[in-house]
Amino acid sequence: MAGFVERLRDAIARNNSCVCVGLDVDAARLPASVRRERDPLVAFNRAIIDATIDLVCAYKPNLAFYERLGIEGLVALQKTVEHVAGRVPVIGDAKRGDIGHASAAYARALFDVFGFDAATVSPYLGHDSVSPFLEYKEKGVFVLCKTSNAGSGDFQDLQVGGEPLYEVVARRVVEWNANGNCGLVVGATYPEHLRRVREIAPDLPFLIPGVGAQAGELEATVRYGMPLPVINSSRQIIFASSGEDFAQAARAATDKLRQSIIQIRPAGSQETVCR
Amino acid sequence: MAGFVERLRDAIARNNSCVCVGLDVDAARLPASVRRERDPLVAFNRAIIDATIDLVCAYKPNLAFYERLGIEGLVALQKTVEHVAGRVPVIGDAKRGDIGHASAAYARALFDVFGFDAATVSPYLGHDSVSPFLEYKEKGVFVLCKTSNAGSGDFQDLQVGGEPLYEVVARRVVEWNANGNCGLVVGATYPEHLRRVREIAPDLPFLIPGVGAQAGELEATVRYGMPLPVINSSRQIIFASSGEDFAQAARAATDKLRQSIIQIRPAGSQETVCR
Numbered sequence: 001m002a003g004f005v006e007r008l009r010d011a012i013a014r015n016n017s018c019v020c021v022g023l024d025v026d027a028a029r030l031p032a033s034v035r036r037e038r039d040p041l042v043a044f045n046r047a048i049i050d051a052t053i054d055l056v057c058a059y060k061p062n063l064a065f066y067e068r069l070g071i072e073g074l075v076a077l078q079k080t081v082e083h084v085a086g087r088v089p090v091i092g093d094a095k096r097g098d099i100g101h102a103s104a105a106y107a108r109a110l111f112d113v114f115g116f117d118a119a120t121v122s123p124y125l126g127h128d129s130v131s132p133f134l135e136y137k138e139k140g141v142f143v144l145c146k147t148s149n150a151g152s153g154d155f156q157d158l159q160v161g162g163e164p165l166y167e168v169v170a171r172r173v174v175e176w177n178a179n180g181n182c183g184l185v186v187g188a189t190y191p192e193h194l195r196r197v198r199e200i201a202p203d204l205p206f207l208i209p210g211v212g213a214q215a216g217e218l219e220a221t222v223r224y225g226m227p228l229p230v231i232n233s234s235r236q237i238i239f240a241s242s243g244e245d246f247a248q249a250a251r252a253a254t255d256k257l258r259q260s261i262i263q264i265r266p267a268g269s270q271e272t273v274c275r
Numbered sequence: 276m277a278g279f280v281e282r283l284r285d286a287i288a289r290n291n292s293c294v295c296v297g298l299d300v301d302a303a304r305l306p307a308s309v310r311r312e313r314d315p316l317v318a319f320n321r322a323i324i325d326a327t328i329d330l331v332c333a334y335k336p337n338l339a340f341y342e343r344l345g346i347e348g349l350v351a352l353q354k355t356v357e358h359v360a361g362r363v364p365v366i367g368d369a370k371r372g373d374i375g376h377a378s379a380a381y382a383r384a385l386f387d388v389f390g391f392d393a394a395t396v397s398p399y400l401g402h403d404s405v406s407p408f409l410e411y412k413e414k415g416v417f418v419l420c421k422t423s424n425a426g427s428g429d430f431q432d433l434q435v436g437g438e439p440l441y442e443v444v445a446r447r448v449v450e451w452n453a454n455g456n457c458g459l460v461v462g463a464t465y466p467e468h469l470r471r472v473r474e475i476a477p478d479l480p481f482l483i484p485g486v487g488a489q490a491g492e493l494e495a496t497v498r499y500g501m502p503l504p505v506i507n508s509s510r511q512i513i514f515a516s517s518g519e520d521f522a523q524a525a526r527a528a529t530d531k532l533r534q535s536i537i538q539i540r541p542a543g544s545q546e547t548v549c550r
Binding site: 024062064065067068069070071074075078093095096097098099100102103105106108109110113114122123124125126127128129144147148149150151152153154155156158159160161165168169172209 | 299337339340342343344345346349350353370371372373374375377378380381383384388389397398399400401402403404419422423424425426427428429430431433434435436440443444447484
């Protein structure tokens with residue numbers, strides 16, 4: 001089996017897309033026809049996937065929205081991953097991080113039980129909390145670096161020996177990349193931070209949430225996300241329409257973002273992966 | 276309903292115990308008789324709980340070990356929390372942390388769906404990632420501060436403006452405690468760090484994992500954990516025997532730790548909660 005980064009590159013090239021669709025389900029926002037299905041969450045996700053799979057490089061369910069729904073939600077999550085069936089990578093956005101044997105249990109849950117191709121993890125507990133994930137050589141491990149939320153500066157921006165903590169994290173993750181399966185989570189909401197992280201980690205895939213409506217932000221996101229930007233959009237795609245045309249609307253929203261990224265193409269982008 | 280800290284104090288006083296039993300299940304280590312039960316994980320946990328509930332102040336299942344077992348594990352986790360039935364607090368050791376609405380979904384999952392009395396959360400994403408948990412005023416929120424693992428120093432010990440990051444985290448959590456429901460996770464493996472965190476946060480409950488065989492460590496743990504130490508032991512209790520006497524062995528191991536803590540009693544401990 002090819003490694004995660006290779007599978008990601010393949011999907012980016014095949015679909016000419018750096019768009020990752022965030023499958024962040026919300027039972028309260030399902031269209032009426034979907035609610036009548038036997039398994040509404042799965043029906044919704046399957047429809048979104050079927051409508052977009054030739055336009056994306058990855059899907060990213062955030063586990064929070066499934067855990068909120070209890071066992072039923074987690075069964076739906078499993079069925080959702082199964083439905084993608086390896087056609088593009090699926091990133092389990094779990095932000096896990098624990099000490100050794102507990103971290104190994106989380107890695108097993110995410111990679112073996114749920115079958116994700118990659119997962120997001122938190123760096124706070126240090127290298128030995130991330131290494132059980134890294135040992136899955138064919139799986140991707142996106143370490144939280146600079147997150148997209150307003151409060152991300154509370155600790156991530158603190159100065160540590162002349163540079164902010166998120167830069168220290170980025171440097172360490174570059175060192176941890178012996179198996180070539182590391183990535184970083186860097187929010188689109190902080191383009192300048194994104195630029196600095198790209199300088200530190202020139203080759204790592206970046207999972208970039210928080211793309212807004214502003215073209216400026218998207219331009220910086222594409223520029224500094226290169227050569228491996230995985231640009232996530234969740235609610236703007238999956239809830240693009242609340243009506244019966246939700247799947248077509250999701251496809252249109254996905255393609256709009258995809259085209260916007262293609263049009264930004266930084267200089268020399270013919271040589272980059274996301275053409 | 277009384278707040279979490281009050282319920283915790285009640286359990287400590289009632290059972291004269293600062294012991295928290297970590298229900299970190301391992302399907303490979305169940306005794307033969309338990310394996311023959313219809314629902315082995317639940318049968319094991321119920322037996323441990325029934326054998327120890329008058330000797331503990333809390334239980335702490337780490338979600339990693341249940342997620343590793345997939346849906347079956349998560350159903351067992353729900354049944355385990357139900358079996359405690361509010362007799363002592365149950366802390367969901369989840370170490371979650373995400374941006375706003377995802378963090379709110381995690382809080383809902385842990386507090387409303389699984390019914391935990393408290394949860395562990397990671398600080399890396401900042402205040403707005405923790406606040407959805409804090410808004411549950413009757414629930415406890417233990418923020419990771421200085422964890423017990425060897426790699427905890429990678430980031431937690433980095434100097435930030437003259438003090439290590441974990442101290443900065445402790446100070447911030449003291450500020451976040453408007454609802455009186457904050458606690459800190461501080462490993463018993465770093466007694467000096469524990470002492471410093473106790474200076475910064477004199478009143479907060481500390482969830483203290485990593486108690487080893489060394490009396491010296493336990494002494495510092497009790498001293499600096501006061502006035503609200505929640506001293507966790509997992510495998511040394513629940514796997515104290517691999518035979519059919521596992522529940523009695525767990526009871527004996529729990530009481531041994533409980534008595535050791537009582538005997539350490541720092542000066543003036545009559546006035547402290549853990550007598």
